[in-house]
Amino acid sequence: MPAILLAGHSYNAFTPEASQSVGKKLSSMGVTVIPADCLVPVADGTTAWHFANQVLNAVRLVRRHPNLFLVTVSYFSCTVDAFTQSALASELGPKPYLTLEIDAHSADAGVQTRLEAFLDLVHSYRSGGSRDRQPFTPCRLAAGGCVIRSNGEEVPLADPRVRFYLPNFSEFHSEAFALAARWLGLHPGDTIPLGRNQLERGLEHTSGRECLPLPIAIGQLLYIHEHRSPGEILGYGMVQGGAPCVSDAYPGFFERFIAEQRLRDTFLFGTGGNDGLLGFDAATLARHLAPAALIADIMV
Numbered sequence: 001m002p003a004i005l006l007a008g009h010s011y012n013a014f015t016p017e018a019s020q021s022v023g024k025k026l027s028s029m030g031v032t033v034i035p036a037d038c039l040v041p042v043a044d045g046t047t048a049w050h051f052a053n054q055v056l057n058a059v060r061l062v063r064r065h066p067n068l069f070l071v072t073v074s075y076f077s078c079t080v081d082a083f084t085q086s087a088l089a090s091e092l093g094p095k096p097y098l099t100l101e102i103d104a105h106s107a108d109a110g111v112q113t114r115l116e117a118f119l120d121l122v123h124s125y126r127s128g129g130s131r132d133r134q135p136f137t138p139c140r141l142a143a144g145g146c147v148i149r150s151n152g153e154e155v156p157l158a159d160p161r162v163r164f165y166l167p168n169f170s171e172f173h174s175e176a177f178a179l180a181a182r183w184l185g186l187h188p189g190d191t192i193p194l195g196r197n198q199l200e201r202g203l204e205h206t207s208g209r210e211c212l213p214l215p216i217a218i219g220q221l222l223y224i225h226e227h228r229s230p231g232e233i234l235g236y237g238m239v240q241g242g243a244p245c246v247s248d249a250y251p252g253f254f255e256r257f258i259a260e261q262r263l264r265d266t267f268l269f270g271t272g273g274n275d276g277l278l279g280f281d282a283a284t285l286a287r288h289l290a291p292a293a294l295i296a297d298i299m300v
Contacts (some may be wrong), residue, residue: 002068002069005068006022009074025111037054042057043057045057049244051080072085086207086253090260098118136150139266158185161232162233192223201219206218214253225266236254238250
């Protein structure tokens with residue numbers, strides 16, 4: 001029999017009143033259940049949230065052990081969980097997992113049915129396996145002031161084919177970014193007017209529980225990707241700092257989105273700092289494109 005790793009916020013995932021006794025239900029079906037908060041972290045947490053790191057730690061463990069499967073318990077409309085859960089499918093690939101959203105109106109029989117259906121999926125997966133999709137290599141920034149395309153070609157950042165875009169939430173910020181990019185010898189793309197259609201498009205690829213800027217930025221990225229010139233290499237900016245959802249959750253979400261949607265020749269870059277969060281290194285640009293003092297004035 002497989003084992004289930006049960007994860008979530010401890011005060012709702014492991015209490016019978018808040019979780020409809022999920023752990024007890026699984027145990028009654030002959031399944032070994034392991035509470036995720038009892039396990040030692042296998043790596044440092046990547047977010048600012050304790051329980052989010054705990055869930056991600058459970059994901060790492062499930063990936064390592066073929067006979068271990070993940071069940072998470074979550075609240076409705078929780079932004080933190082929305083970002084964490086968006087990583088599960090990407091991290092676990094074809095391996096099945098279950099996310100239960102439970103509140104006071106959830107029916108006990110409904111939870112039992114979902115657990116039984118999930119165990120059927122687990123047994124099917126273990127007996128038959130699944131086929132992986134063809135591999136996809138995302139475009140990425142590299143050392144030396146260049147970008148590596150999806151086909152492996154190295155292209156200098158100052159190449160006219162490389163166009164830099166920033167999510168447009170303010171025409172003043174977008175224009176200032178374009179001026180700074182040109183000053184650095186880079187080539188900014190055209191500013192995309194902010195419209196409701198971008199929000200609607202982005203909501204098709206998000207759960208609707210994340211903070212509002214996320215689907216707007218997703219919609220803008222898709223619009224730029226679909227309307228770019230032939231041969232264009234698209235750099236999309238991520239603002240660093242601010243609230244934890246910006247500094248922690250957005251970059252990972254966009255990296256997964258680009259890979260899952262197979263957006264060729266599309267890469268992320270940071271807009272400040274030298275921490276290399278997304279591979280953007282202002283010091284490298286200083287050596288290859290402009291005086292260091294100029295970089296410091298613009299990027300800090």
